[in-house]
Amino acid sequence: MKKTSFQQGNAALDWVQTRYLSWTAWGLLIVLFALLQAMPHLAIAGARPLFLIPLVVGIALFTGPIGGAAAGIAAGLLWDLYADHVFGFNGLVLMIIGCVVGLLIWLLLRNTWLTAWLLSVCAVLAQVLLEWIFCIAFAGEPDAWLILWHIMLPNVLYTVIISPLFYWLTRGVVRLLKRRV
């Protein structure tokens, strides 16, 4: 049966509302975790969590490569605002992470908490190693290995442990939005 123009208009409005709501939710989550990541209070034995990486992975799992990349750009640029290295680095790296994760879920992998956790581990390791290579080792930091061992790897461990929470968080947001619509 052919839809009337009124029904078509309503469907378009629903589509806009869903997208608007979901991106508002993702945006708020990104801002919240960018600010939480900047606070030193959540450190355990000197290790600090890198919340934005598993969050971008989680968003990419449910929004695909373009959504994941957009979330990566937003999260990365917010991180860059207080990071102590060249502006744009995290924006670029998290954009690539979001895009690649979205593509992998589209084409190869099943969307489960285990794949989400494994992808988060790979993403955290990729970001930290790229940051170490380009912002620390190539910058001529004399104690580059010590920084990797004593600062960056404890951060990776902390982040890896809490990563599954972000899968459930993003899945919860998606379910909540679906139920509302």
Place this chain on the structure above:
Amino acid sequence: MKTFFKSVGFKILCVIAAFLLGIMIYGGASGGLTSVPAAISGAIITPLQSAFSAVGNWFGDVFSFGQNGRLQAQIKELEAEIAKLREQQVELDELRRKNELYSQFLELKEQHPEYQFVDADVIATDPSDPYNNFTVGQGSIAGIKVGNTVITPQGLAGVVYEVGPNYAKVRSLLDPGLQISAYDSRTREDGLLTGNLELALDGKLKLSQMDRDITASAGDIIVTYGGSYPEGLLIGTIAEIGAETDGLSKYAVINPFVNVGTISEVFVIVNYEDTTVPQE
């Protein structure tokens, strides 16, 4: 897959990636953050960071309070009325701490009437930064400039290296990028204060280029020399003295008075009278 690479979205991503690469190359070449992101940071993120920092400080106090298992068990057993009293106690402690802090700052102001201070909250630190460099929630609007000294009542905390309209980035004492002339307040023997990662991991720093025949010893207090920074600011105490590998000079390992990893409020000295007598 092919349709994705041919899609408009992918082309837009490529343009954004190229743009970000351009910003990184420009930022790297100009030696830091470009003025455009600095302005965006100041306008959007700094007020949010300030708000979250305030919440975080409160959360940090409550969190450290609750970490003690014995106290936690006691709290669980307490009735609602006692819990309420404890909450009030936490608030009172926070007020007392703030009061003590402001009294110390007032004392510092009275001791150095020639200093012009701007008080600021620490609003962000980078988790990947080993030297605990930090961002404060005041900037050029409050009169802060690059090179201004940042202190706490305990002593020197760092130096401003980047300023936006309402934020300033501070290089901490532990950062090797910061080099400050300093001297032993007892013997007046001077040296160059620098950080290195090995010491920074223990929260210490190094006073190098000291004469081979110095009489300074462990426990002596180290203060700033003057010149680029105000003279006489407390830095820390000597933990140990050693000889450099070349045998021509000595160095001292310094225990700083300020633990830069835990500070939440600082004062920025935006103006001071240089009392250092230039050496002949």
